[in-house]
Amino acid sequence: KQKSLPLPPGPKGWPVLGNLADMPSDRQWETYNRWSKQLNSDIIHLNAAGTHLVIVSSMEAIKEIFEKRSALYSRRPRMPMINELMGWDFVVGFMNYGDRWRANCKLMHEIFNSGAAKQFYPQQHTKRNELLRRIAQDAGDILHHFRYSTGALVLSILYGIEVLPRDDPYLNIAEKAMHGLAIGSLPGKFLVDTFPLLEYVPSWMPGAGFKRQARVWKQHTQDILHVPFAETKRAMARGTAPPSFVSLHLNALAELDSNASALQDQESLIQEPLPWAGSFSPSNPEAQKRAQMEIDAVVGQERLPDFSDEPSLMYVSALVKEVLRWKIVVPIAIPHYLDVDDEYRRYRIPAGSIYQGPFFTMKFDTFPDPESFKPEQFLLSGKLNPAILDPESFAFGLGQRICPGRHLAMATLWLTITSILATLEIKKAVDKDGEVIEPSYEYFPGLISQGTIHLWCLAS
Ligand code: HEM
Numbered sequence: 001k002q003k004s005l006p007l008p009p010g011p012k013g014w015p016v017l018g019n020l021a022d023m024p025s026d027r028q029w030e031t032y033n034r035w036s037k038q039l040n041s042d043i044i045h046l047n048a049a050g051t052h053l054v055i056v057s058s059m060e061a062i063k064e065i066f067e068k069r070s071a072l073y074s075r076r077p078r079m080p081m082i083n084e085l086m087g088w089d090f091v092v093g094f095m096n097y098g099d100r101w102r103a104n105c106k107l108m109h110e111i112f113n114s115g116a117a118k119q120f121y122p123q124q125h126t127k128r129n130e131l132l133r134r135i136a137q138d139a140g141d142i143l144h145h146f147r148y149s150t151g152a153l154v155l156s157i158l159y160g161i162e163v164l165p166r167d168d169p170y171l172n173i174a175e176k177a178m179h180g181l182a183i184g185s186l187p188g189k190f191l192v193d194t195f196p197l198l199e200y201v202p203s204w205m206p207g208a209g210f211k212r213q214a215r216v217w218k219q220h221t222q223d224i225l226h227v228p229f230a231e232t233k234r235a236m237a238r239g240t241a242p243p244s245f246v247s248l249h250l251n252a253l254a255e256l257d258s259n260a261s262a263l264q265d266q267e268s269l270i271q272e273p274l275p276w277a278g279s280f281s282p283s284n285p286e287a288q289k290r291a292q293m294e295i296d297a298v299v300g301q302e303r304l305p306d307f308s309d310e311p312s313l314m315y316v317s318a319l320v321k322e323v324l325r326w327k328i329v330v331p332i333a334i335p336h337y338l339d340v341d342d343e344y345r346r347y348r349i350p351a352g353s354i355y356q357g358p359f360f361t362m363k364f365d366t367f368p369d370p371e372s373f374k375p376e377q378f379l380l381s382g383k384l385n386p387a388i389l390d391p392e393s394f395a396f397g398l399g400q401r402i403c404p405g406r407h408l409a410m411a412t413l414w415l416t417i418t419s420i421l422a423t424l425e426i427k428k429a430v431d432k433d434g435e436v437i438e439p440s441y442e443y444f445p446g447l448i449s450q451g452t453i454h455l456w457c458l459a460s
Pocket residue numbers: 092093094095105108112268269270271272273329330333334335359395396397398400401402403404405406408409410413
């Protein structure tokens with residue numbers, strides 16, 4: 001019966017190639033959004049030279065597919081460039097649905113669920129203090145400080161590694177690996193993702209530059225997989241390893257007398273919401289002022305904010321939600337894959353379809369003025385308004401593939417934003433001639449969004 005149903009509507013394509021030539025390689029969400037509007041449909045179908053690509057773009061469709069039909073839609077496509085050629089297949093986010101993925105998720109859930117994630121508050125406070133100190137000493141490269149701080153926190157929590165103040169070898173490895181991943185995971189960037197047989201083309205052949213590039217990137221992937229892990233094992237052997245995700249689990253495995261090498265799989269995506277957290281202030285200086293007044297009233301001038309202040313800082317909580325909504329960190333998400341035929345709204349969704357780009361759409365579908373920064377839209381009479389969709393309910397995905405690091409991420413985001421507002425004044429930067437540099441708020445292309453910002457932070 002399903003076979004006789006039509007495919008969802010889609011833009012007109014070319015013979016053989018279908019829509020391949022029209023596929024956006026940058027800011028995909030804008031093109032997908034435009035196509036959805038033109039076709040007046042919240043589900044559209046694209047044909048990338050025979051590969052079915054389905055884009056859903058309404059709250060209703062996303063909830064139905066990613067949440068209610070989660071068991072069906074939680075697989076990942078092959079992604080030959082990053083998984084097979086660049087060696088990222090050890091990452092939970094890219095693993096296919098199955099026992100290995102399930103076992104990895106269980107481990108992550110045990111340590112990062114909403115209660116357990118609180119054990120990392122001390123590391124979050126320490127890294128927060130370091131971040132403020134770094135910015136106060138040199139506000140010139142705020143993006144660098146954010147990245148440093150995020151990376152330092154992840155290395156500390158996962159491996160118990162404390163990074164050097166400058167040129168840390170582990171962070172350098174992570175930067176290189178994440179750079180390769182950002183480019184290698186761009187949808188449509190590498191033909192091998194559409195035609196997996198290209199994987200077997202010899203590297204020396206003309207047109208096989210992607211294989212030579214993948215080989216260089218693969219070395220960085222191997223480094224991030226093995227080098228910090230080996231350091232934790234060395235520290236454990238010396239008896240100096242502090243508790244960390246890896247050391248705790250290796251100890252638990254040793255107790256169970258299991259095979260410790262299974263833990264080589266424990267890696268995660270390092271996501272970076274913080275750069276966007278720094279850029280809202282020039283976009284809405286009033287929001288910065290209002291949040292600072294609230295923090296001053298609740299926290300005072302004698303100490304830094306901590307998590308116990310959260311229930312009293314409603315405007316700041318709304319502001320953190322707005323940061324998450326305003327610049328979606330993972331705008332096109334990691335693709336999902338359907339391996340059996342399905343039907344949605346009398347449309348046929350064929351087995352082999354790749355689902356992409358769901359989370360950015362919430363921003364457009366649900367919020368009336370999506371590009372403005374307006375924390376107050378989450379408040380009603382000074383409290384969070386339960387009638388407004390909470391960005392936490394979509395920015396981290398839905399269903400079985402929901403982000404397992406979301407509690408850690410939200411706590412870090414809250415503490416960092418609150419502490420920056422408590423101590424610093426963020427303004428637009430000026431160039432050497434004294435001219436104001438307007439922040440562009442542009443996204444760099446990639447799986448994880450980052451932007452360009454030029455800001456001044458003045459210690460207050
Ligand atoms: C603000 C920061 C973050 C945002 C917005 C974010 C968002 C997301 C999104 C949208 C997904 C994809 C969900 C899907 O495929 O449907 C994801 C997956 C994932 N995230 Fe996060 N994340 C953040 C921070 C973190 C952190 C700090 C960690 C690790 C501690 C983490 C670990 C993961 C993992 C392992 C997956 C893959 C889950 C799976 O495929 O089963 N994330 N995240």
